[in-house]
Amino acid sequence: MVKYQASRMDRTFSALSDPTRRAVLLRLKEKPGLSVSELARPFSLKLPGMMKHLDVLSDAGLITRAKTGRTVSVHLSVRPMREAMAWLKRYESLWTVSLDRLVALVEEDGER
Amino acid sequence: MTRNLPSVTIVRKIKASPARVWAAITQPKQMMQWWGPDAGPTLRAEADVRPGGRFSVVFRLLNGEEHNPTGVYQEVVPEKKLVFTWDLPGISEPESLVTFLLEPIAGGTRLTLRHEHLPDEEARKSHEHGWSGLLDKLPIFLEAFLGVAE
Numbered sequence: 001m002v003k004y005q006a007s008r009m010d011r012t013f014s015a016l017s018d019p020t021r022r023a024v025l026l027r028l029k030e031k032p033g034l035s036v037s038e039l040a041r042p043f044s045l046k047l048p049g050m051m052k053h054l055d056v057l058s059d060a061g062l063i064t065r066a067k068t069g070r071t072v073s074v075h076l077s078v079r080p081m082r083e084a085m086a087w088l089k090r091y092e093s094l095w096t097v098s099l100d101r102l103v104a105l106v107e108e109d110g111e112r
Numbered sequence: 113m114t115r116n117l118p119s120v121t122i123v124r125k126i127k128a129s130p131a132r133v134w135a136a137i138t139q140p141k142q143m144m145q146w147w148g149p150d151a152g153p154t155l156r157a158e159a160d161v162r163p164g165g166r167f168s169v170v171f172r173l174l175n176g177e178e179h180n181p182t183g184v185y186q187e188v189v190p191e192k193k194l195v196f197t198w199d200l201p202g203i204s205e206p207e208s209l210v211t212f213l214l215e216p217i218a219g220g221t222r223l224t225l226r227h228e229h230l231p232d233e234e235a236r237k238s239h240e241h242g243w244s245g246l247l248d249k250l251p252i253f254l255e256a257f258l259g260v261a262e
Contacts, residue, residue: 016254095227
């Protein structure tokens with residue numbers, strides 16, 4: 001089983017809970033390496049506002065930023081999302097199978 | 113109660129009474145007959161079903177791995193609601209909470225199971241890490257995202 005760092009997954013989930021930040025990630029998926037101002041443009045966000053969102057995404061390990069000269073380019077990092085997905089999938093499959101068996105058990109023998 | 117935590121929710125309609133389902137989810141002998149993620153055996157089940165009481169289940173997967181989820185009952189409303197924390201010793205997992213809701217319906221019971229991830233201490237204290245978004249859409253987002261990003 002994969003080991004998780006609880007607090008990092010919290011940061012991942014919390015970072016993903018905001019629609020603007022999810023939109024930023026989608027945009028970066030289409031266009032890797034966008035600069036901060038290019039990212040901010042379609043969201044009608046001022047730069048400091050965008051920087052704040054990027055800080056949250058960066059704390060959660062969802063993006064990395066690289067400085068070239070005076071431009072900061074932003075890249076995706078999908079590993080935390082894979083871990084979050086694995087958490088959801090794992091419990092979905094645990095309970096789906098368990099509940100199948102539970103239903104079979106209680107329906108089979110009727111009332112006791 | 114409006115919680116928007118990342119969670120897994122499963123709903124089942126069961127042709128058995130809430131009393132019957134309640135027995136299956138709270139009596140160790142019966143818990144052993146269904147609890148586990150594959151066809152591997154459930155080896156042990158203990159349940160002290162009262163608020164603050166503990167449960168412990170050991171199951172072995174078909175691949176031989178054994179797991180021992182444990183937790184503490186938070187809410188116990190016979191034949192209606194069972195809430196407990198979920199902990200997997202030895203695995204540094206985020207804290208989570210499991211809720212069984214039983215509702216009588218014509219011909220049986222509607223069972224709603226929710227397994228939700230809980231924010232840790234650090235996240236609870238921090239304003240920056242609020243749980244305000246619509247996280248029930250998260251699995252869809254992640255699936256769409258990762259499906260193409262691979």
